Amino acid sequence: MWFYRFRQACLALLFPWLLAVFTQSAGRAYLLFTHGASKTLADFSLDVTRMFWIGGLFDIRIASLLFVPCLLMAGCLAVSNRIFLIWQRFWPWVAAILSVIVLIMTVVNVFYYATYERFIDVFVFGLIEDDTVAVLSTVWQSYPVIGVLFCLGLFSIIVFWFYRRWQRWLGTKPKYKISLPISIIITVVILFICFLGMRGSVGTFPLRQHDVQVSTIKMLNMLTPNGLIAMYWAVNAHQKNNQFVTATNEKGTELLSRFLERPTQASxxxxxxxxxxxxxxxxxxxxxxxxxxxxxxxxxxxxxxxxxxxxxxxxxxxxxxxxxxxxxxxxxxxxxxxxxxxxxxxxxxxxxxxxxxxxxxxxxxxxxxxxxxxxxxxxxxxxxxxxxxxxxxxxxxxxxxxxxxxxxxxxxxxxxxxxxxxxxxxxxxxxxxxxxxxxxxxxxxxxxxxxxxxxxxxxxxxxxxxxxxxxxxxxxxxxxxxxxxxxxxxxxxxxxxxxxxxxxxxxxxxxxxxxxxxxxxxxxxxxxxxxxxxxxxxxxxxxxxxxxxxxxxxxxxxxxxxxxxxxxxxxxxxxxxxxxxxxxxxxxxxxxxxxxxxxxxxGYNPEVAITAEGPCILTVHKEFRPWANQKGLFLGDPKDMTPEQEKQCNRWSTFTDLLWWQLNRQVGGQKSH
CATH class of the missing domain: 3.40.720.10 (Alkaline Phosphatase, subunit A)
Known part of the structure; x- marks a missing residue:
């Protein structure tokens, strides 16, 4: 009976999975036909086809990442008929919520492209990091917020009603036994397809951000990803790429003076x-x-x-x-x-x-x-x-x-x-x-x-x-x-x-x-x-x-x-x-x-600075090593540094911090303290 319940869960989640793929693809098609110049795109029909193909794979990947975990959970709960009944009661709610999230992010991506002509990126976080009130005011004035919210509410009601009806219909289907070997084979095939769906690719790598480059036409590249994958990239980029600190005059003066070996004011x-x-x-x-x-x-x-x-x-x-x-x-x-x-x-x-x-x-x-x-x-x-x-x-x-x-x-x-x-x-x-x-x-x-x-x-x-x-x-x-x-x-x-x-x-x-x-x-x-x-x-x-x-x-x-x-x-x-x-x-x-x-x-690398006499190792334990030969890059054993070598090592050990300071000064301005 486990396989019967697992198969029923698979069929139950098939519809929300298909709806997620369709919703994201529809958003892409809407943007293409409302913002694309038909004459220009006619000359790039192969690129348009490639955009829909790669975009569709992104949609499949996102839909799979959302609903395959639900299927795996259902498979675990299917060992007990009583527990599986609980899952049957709650999955329409979960599926409806996920479907609404997919639609929301598709709509956001559509509006984002309409405004910036690119998919969602780190600048979406300006809603929080910039003047939030001003951003929300602009959104309110520029977009049909009330109409969109009404449609989202109506959509959520309809899909929940449909998923409930779908579950009831599946419950009326007759139960029949399938031999154990056939059950195992079908289960493995389903899981393998799920795995491919979550990768979005059968190649060396899963579908990744650089795969959005499908054409020399910028618009087609911008339409390839869907809203959810674009938001995922934006979150990662935001977490990873915003570690800027204030470039203070005090710190700049210290670093410049050490590197240049003379008193130097921060600038x-x-x-x-x-x-x-x-x-x-x-x-x-x-x-x-x-x-x-x-x-x-x-x-x-x-x-x-x-x-x-x-x-x-x-x-x-x-x-x-x-x-x-x-x-x-x-x-x-x-x-x-x-x-x-x-x-x-x-x-x-x-x-x-x-x-x-x-x-x-x-x-x-x-x-x-x-x-x-x-x-x-x-x-x-x-x-x-x-x-x-x-x-x-x-x-x-x-x-x-x-x-x-x-x-x-x-x-x-x-x-x-x-x-x-x-x-x-x-x-x-x-x-x-x-x-x-x-x-x-x-x-x-x-x-x-x-x-x-x-x-x-x-x-x-x-x-x-x-x-x-x-x-x-x-x-x-x-x-x-x-x-x-x-x-x-x-x-x-x-x-x-x-x-x-x-x-x-x-x-x-x-x-x-x-x-x-x-x-x-x-x-x-x-x-x-x-x-x-x-x-x-x-x-x-x-x-x-x-x-x-x-x-x-x-x-x-x-x-x-x-x-x-x-x-x-x-x-x-x-x-x-x-x-x-x-x-x-x-x-x-x-x-x-x-x-x-x-x-x-x-010569400089964050780990080593090379001089005519040999390199300074710029790790925690600083040391100087002479060249092993007149030519080549092999090093001799560590030696006590001369005053000049010690001076050079101290200078270049400052350089990484100095590069960070000058970058922060360029992008973040300055403060006195």
Whole structure:
């Protein structure tokens, strides 16, 4: 009899589940047909279909997350007929409440989009955190609140009445026995379908926020999620991204004085710098390309040699152009590093936070915007990831290209777990450079690759090489992967390097190569290798920094490959190469200056700061370790610090707090105490 009661519960909850899916889909359809331009959407019929498909999966996921737990509870209570009768009495109430919640959040999402042209996000919390009375007054004046409340009340009565009738009808159905094996099979199938419904996906990952990016049309991306999933994301972002504190003058004075080693009053002025006079750049502004490569870590790059080609077409440029190897990423994750580039934010989730619309003085694009550059951001991944498709346009990015746009432009591109293969990103970059050069407009183009990312897979058609490693190397990388999987990791790296190299070769072969500067670095060292040995501490954060600078723009540049640096130094270096007498926000130094600025010129990561003599470990137990060799990133044993080394360690141990202070000062203003 247990299966009979379980089956009855399953049928009972089927209707509210279907209603939840239908309600959310209806809200999406309503917004599309009331706010979408039919002529525009007619040209994007496939994108509209994809929007409804992915949106429907979100609706299924939410409906399943609401009602599958009810089914599981019913299954537990079905062991006793007496207890199951209690469940039968109460489930219509629960189902009606959940149905009303689904409708409320759908209506809220509809009104939210009508007002802001985006799905519910962290700004919905302005109802509480801003002037609540003013917000409620605006809602009262702008929307038919009474009519909506009346309809919600009527809806709740109707669905409750219907669920009660449905329960009574199910109770009249005759009972019949089903064999135990068939019962078990049907139960397992039902539970498996429920599991898939709660995931919303049969792929590697459950349906996630970045899956809302289905088109190059912003509206379709904004309509893809439903109200409940959007609210869930908003709550998570609100909890995670609003830990801003007041940037007091007292704290700022303390931190600035410690880092700069001189009494300094609290302000952002110490971060403001100006590029030197650059007559060549002023007369002929160069294009500037900053390519951030997924997991281009120094460790795996160092495994390359002529008999084991991991560089591909990048090799010739690697050997002849400038690159720094004692160089570390500032962040240890992709978005962490990117947001430090974008606005010098130590908060990795700033792009999703309530301050995402702030006018950041530290905006990396401002110096180029000031000089009339067009700003382009290209990624082979999903543009909705970490809210970049909304955050970057607010910073001045006028052209944002991501996987869906690349797929539309190049139909042969296939979208994988993390995006399209990198070759399509570089293909687009070449076309945009050629187009801009033809128009005579300088561009600053930043790219973010995604192919060299787990789950590793080389694109179809790419010729793999049989990468042979020594037993020692295999043992060292065993935490990352083994056997064929490890070879795939290295082949994926080789593919990404090769595509970068082909792009650089193309630039150099064109006339625009004489006035295009290219910089490339990794977002972080590849994760998963593991670095338990403190002699490899820097290696765990190490990424290379490559520079191609046309001859005409090398004036006043001094290249020394032994210099140390980190991500914070890339933009100051590019500014000096390409801009004349332009103000910029400085937290790093120009790596090509003839004389190094000892205040800003060490490499920095929150865990370690590297100097020419060796790194300072910036953990709780601070220590200094010299380099083990003249080249490379292996460390020697700890040594007693000299006064100068102790001074540097003390300075850089302050830097993380200083970065937080300057961010809080930018987004939250100031107080005297």
């Amino acid at each position: 952002l002025t110490p971060f403001i710098a100006k590029t030197d006079t650059n007559r060549v750049a002023k007369k002929n502004p160069p294009n500037v390309v900053l390519a951030v490569m997924e997991s281009m870590g120094y460790h795996l790059q160092s495994l390359d040699h002529h008999q084991r080609d991991l560089l591909g077409a990048l090799r010739q440029h690697w050997l002849t152009d400038w690159h720094f190897e004692r160089f570390i990423s500032e962040g240890d994750g992709t978005i962490d590093s990117l947001n430090r580039f974008f606005v010098r934010s130590p908060m990795s989730s700033i792009s999703q936070s309530s301050t995402q619309t702030a006018a950041f003085i530290s905006n990396m694009f401002t110096p180029y915007l000031t000089n009339g550059y067009k700003i382009i951001f290209v990624t082979s991944g999903n543009g909705a990831w970490q809210n970049l498709n909304q955050f970057l346009p607010r910073l001045g990015v006028s052209e944002f290209m991501e996987q869906n746009g690349l797929k539309k432009r190049y139909p042969d591109a296939s979208i994988g777990t993390w995006g399209v293969p990198d070759e399509y990103m570089f293909r687009y970059m070449k076309e945009r450079l050629a187009e801009a050069d033809k128009k005579g407009e300088p561009i600053f183009m930043m790219s973010m690759s995604t192919t060299h990312h787990p789950p590793y897979k080389t694109p179809t058609g790419y010729r793999k090489t049989d990468v042979e490693l020594t037993e020692t190397e295999k043992q060292r990388l065993r935490n990352l992967a083994t056997d064929d999987e490890l070879k795939t990791v290295l082949n994926t790296l080789a593919y990404a390097n090769d595509q970068l190299g082909l792009f650089i070769s193309w630039v150099k072969s064109q006339a625009l190569g004489t006035h295009t500067i290219i910089a490339a670095t990794g977002d972080h060292n590849i994760r998963g290798i593991g670095y338990p040995d403190t002699h490899e501490l820097v290696l765990g954060h190490a990424v290379p920094f490559y520079l191609y600078v046309p001859q005409d723009y090398r004036q006043n540049s001094y290249f020394d490959s032994s210099r140390v640096g980190s991500h914070k130094d890339i933009l100051p270096t590019l500014y000096q190469l390409s801009l004349s007498e332009t103000t910029y926000y400085r937290t790093g130094c120009n790596l090509l200056s003839k004389t190094q600025d000892n205040t800003w010129c060490q």
